[in-house]
Amino acid sequence: MILENIALAFGAVFELRNLILMTLGVTAGLIAGSIPGFTITMAVVLTLPFTFGLTAVEGLATMIGVFVGGLSGGLMSGMLTGIPGTPSSIATTFDGFPLARSGRPGYALGIGVWSSFFGGIFSAVLLVTLAPRLATIGLEFGPWDYFALVLFALTITASLSGETLIKGIIAGMLGLLVATIGEDDVNGVERFSFGNDMLANGFSFLPVLIGLFAFSQLLSDIQDTETARKPLMEAGDAKGVKVEHWNAIKTIVKSWTNVVRSSLIGVFTGILPAAGGSISNILAYDQAKKASKESDKFGTGHVDGIIAPESANNATAGGALITMMALGIPGDVVTAVMLGALLIHNVQPSPTFIIDNPELAYSIFIAFFLAHFIMIGMQSFCLRAFLLVVRIPMYTLACVILVYCAIGVFALNNIQDDIWTLFIFGIVGYGLRLLGFPLAPMILGVVLGHVAELNLNRAVTISTTGDQFLLDMITRPWSLFFLILASFSLMFPFYQKHRSSKTWTVFFPPLLVLALSIPMFMMDGMVRTVIAFGLIAIAGYLVVKAGRRGFRVDPDDTPLTPTA
Amino acid sequence: MAVSRDTIVAILLLAFTALMWNASTEIEITPYATMASSVWPQIILVGLGIFSALLLAQAVTTKAPAEFKADRLGPAALLARYRNALIIYVLFFLFLITLPYLGMLIGATIFVFLALTLLGRLSPRMVGVHALIALGSVGVMWAIFTYALHVILPQGEILSNMY
Numbered sequence: 001m002i003l004e005n006i007a008l009a010f011g012a013v014f015e016l017r018n019l020i021l022m023t024l025g026v027t028a029g030l031i032a033g034s035i036p037g038f039t040i041t042m043a044v045v046l047t048l049p050f051t052f053g054l055t056a057v058e059g060l061a062t063m064i065g066v067f068v069g070g071l072s073g074g075l076m077s078g079m080l081t082g083i084p085g086t087p088s089s090i091a092t093t094f095d096g097f098p099l100a101r102s103g104r105p106g107y108a109l110g111i112g113v114w115s116s117f118f119g120g121i122f123s124a125v126l127l128v129t130l131a132p133r134l135a136t137i138g139l140e141f142g143p144w145d146y147f148a149l150v151l152f153a154l155t156i157t158a159s160l161s162g163e164t165l166i167k168g169i170i171a172g173m174l175g176l177l178v179a180t181i182g183e184d185d186v187n188g189v190e191r192f193s194f195g196n197d198m199l200a201n202g203f204s205f206l207p208v209l210i211g212l213f214a215f216s217q218l219l220s221d222i223q224d225t226e227t228a229r230k231p232l233m234e235a236g237d238a239k240g241v242k243v244e245h246w247n248a249i250k251t252i253v254k255s256w257t258n259v260v261r262s263s264l265i266g267v268f269t270g271i272l273p274a275a276g277g278s279i280s281n282i283l284a285y286d287q288a289k290k291a292s293k294e295s296d297k298f299g300t301g302h303v304d305g306i307i308a309p310e311s312a313n314n315a316t317a318g319g320a321l322i323t324m325m326a327l328g329i330p331g332d333v334v335t336a337v338m339l340g341a342l343l344i345h346n347v348q349p350s351p352t353f354i355i356d357n358p359e360l361a362y363s364i365f366i367a368f369f370l371a372h373f374i375m376i377g378m379q380s381f382c383l384r385a386f387l388l389v390v391r392i393p394m395y396t397l398a399c400v401i402l403v404y405c406a407i408g409v410f411a412l413n414n415i416q417d418d419i420w421t422l423f424i425f426g427i428v429g430y431g432l433r434l435l436g437f438p439l440a441p442m443i444l445g446v447v448l449g450h451v452a453e454l455n456l457n458r459a460v461t462i463s464t465t466g467d468q469f470l471l472d473m474i475t476r477p478w479s480l481f482f483l484i485l486a487s488f489s490l491m492f493p494f495y496q497k498h499r500s501s502k503t504w505t506v507f508f509p510p511l512l513v514l515a516l517s518i519p520m521f522m523m524d525g526m527v528r529t530v531i532a533f534g535l536i537a538i539a540g541y542l543v544v545k546a547g548r549r550g551f552r553v554d555p556d557d558t559p560l561t562p563t564a
Numbered sequence: 565m566a567v568s569r570d571t572i573v574a575i576l577l578l579a580f581t582a583l584m585w586n587a588s589t590e591i592e593i594t595p596y597a598t599m600a601s602s603v604w605p606q607i608i609l610v611g612l613g614i615f616s617a618l619l620l621a622q623a624v625t626t627k628a629p630a631e632f633k634a635d636r637l638g639p640a641a642l643l644a645r646y647r648n649a650l651i652i653y654v655l656f657f658l659f660l661i662t663l664p665y666l667g668m669l670i671g672a673t674i675f676v677f678l679a680l681t682l683l684g685r686l687s688p689r690m691v692g693v694h695a696l697i698a699l700g701s702v703g704v705m706w707a708i709f710t711y712a713l714h715v716i717l718p719q720g721e722i723l724s725n726m727y
Contacts, residue, residue, distance in 0.1 A: 173612045173615065192584065228648065
């Protein structure tokens with residue numbers, strides 16, 4: 001059966017039309033990723049209007065191409081100009097730029113490109129093996145568990161996406177509120193319409209998303225007139241650079257432990273809702289530096305300083321796809337957009353997604369593998385295209401893309417109200433950005449609002465009373481598991497802020513691990529009981545380790561920031 | 565005492581929450597529903613109210629950062645800072661209002677041309693370049709969506725009357 005599905009998926013992915021679309025997607029992603037201020041999310045968001053005219057396989061494969069291309073594209077500008085193309089490549093710049101500046105730009109690019117490739121392939125293998133298994137665990141979830149999972153996704157997004165937790169949570173709640181406008185899914189009752197037809201119909205998810213993210217991002221990019229009128233960057237020195245493939249591969253193979261460690265960090269970060277490549281590349285860089293015998297050379301052009309972030313950021317994509325495909329929960333904003341693309345094709349991501357849509361699911365797996373090979377092939381070509389594109393001033397790009405957004409949004413449902421929605425949420429998004437509110441929680445709120453309400457409704461219906469519902473929430477193991485994670489994720493910003501100064505932070509990790517062992521004990525099966533005992537052992541080890549240091553905090557253990 | 569930006573934002577959020585709460589009490593309650601349609605929005609609004617109040621408390625008790633104080637601008641300076649965003653919003657609004665008459669092809673071309681001309685440097689040469697960019701970019705997008713993706717974009721009364 002699996003082989004049959006793989007064969008079907010191979011047939012769909014390797015169709016000439018799909019291959020052309022994927023190549024275009026990877027190319028667009030590589031170029032978009034290399035332009036500072038033009039994030040991967042925006043590139044994927046802008047691909048969305050095209051996908052409605054394609055089959056589900058073609059649409060998703062193209063978006064995966066853009067995603068993978070974007071993750072790898074950021075390294076080009078980071079290495080050649082010192083300005084990272086995307087937040088996912090910030091740490092790459094720390095060593096990539098000095099190495100390129102020392103007269104070896106081709107070698108630096110080669111290391112970056114091939115590290116991206118190996119990190120991506122590593123996560124693709126984990127995606128294929130883990131997603132179906134995680135989906136079988138997801139089948140155990142009842143509505144209480146799903147509701148708690150959504151709460152966790154929102155709290156961790158709020159705590160990771162900005163400096164102010166309160167603003168992150170408010171943004172998430174605004175997103176949830178936006179999703180309630182219009183007709184209620186369960187009872188068919190109109191809500192918050194204020195007598196307006198447009199509000200009575202509710203907002204389509206995609207125009208909201210494009211308005212919040214792309215429209216507001218473009219306006220932020222052109223805010224300063226002088227900067228907007230200049231070419232995107234000066235990359236004149238990069239002419240004639242040739243990627244040193246063979247030397248790079250040999251170097252990376254020698255540092256295979258770094259590749260594996262960084263890829264694992266990337267996959268794990270991707271699995272967590274909302275934690276994307278912007279976090280994983282810095283985490284992996286930090287771990288590589290700690291593990292290296294030449295840590296003092298980091299920042300001067302050390303190859304391990306390029307391998308770690310580039311392996312990690314591509315591996316993050318695989319992790320995010322695992323969460324999306326196995327649980328129907330977006331791992332980050334990019335997969336939230338992909339979830340939107342699935343909805344366009346009437347495919348509902350859930351734990352039964354892989355079973356219900358095997359051809360599409362396996363096509364996603366194969367497309368993710370294939371995108372990395374295309375990325376390698378297109379890198380040299382895109383290096384030339386990058387040098388041309390960066391000569392365009394930002395205001396020109398922004399004006400053209402704004403019209404493209406309007407046309408694309410109209411194309412989704414063929415109604416002009418969607419362009420108004422784009423406009424309104426463009427204003428909202430820009431305002432929120434200026435006021436310091438992170439947009440990721442709001443976007444996730446809009447995406448997950450319906451899922452949360454539907455599962456809350458189901459849970460309340462089954463539990464029959466409010467008290468019984470609350471009891472079910474804390475006595476069902478998976479629900480309790482996610483509620484514990486949600487509670488700790490709310491505390492995480494405080495832990496991050498004080499972990500080099502306050503003693504209580506020493507107990508935060510062991511307490512989390514210990515708390516998670518409780519729902520594991522409540523679950524059926526010997527394996528989970530063993531895992532629970534394992535978690536207690538880890539908690540004990542962490543306490544003993546801290547005790548040996550006299551429960552003192554490490555002053556050097558400062559929170560990681562992009563400027564670290 | 566200077567009122568910080570977050571204080572104003574939090575007060576506005578609380579007012580918005582109150583308005584929405586009031587609207588939520590008017591949501592129809594159906595006899596067949598296990599959970600009334602107003603319950604979920606009201607849960608969100610309670611949360612929004614609590615966190616807006618926390619934001620207000622935080623804004624009132626926290627000293628405004630020095631850069632924020634230095635950042636206080638008069639109306640003219642504010643207008644200058646957000647000039648480009650305002651231009652785009654006004655032009656986009658006009659584009660939307662005139663869309664039924666001008667249609668996507670003409671309306672979008674005019675929008676791109678005006679936006680480029682107002683945001684970019686003003687010279688006869690640049691006006692020409694902007695006109696070419698507007699015609700080329702919108703023309704290509706219009707053709708892709710119309711002929712390759714078979715989307716019927718708004719034609720507008722002007723073009724409709726011509727045929």
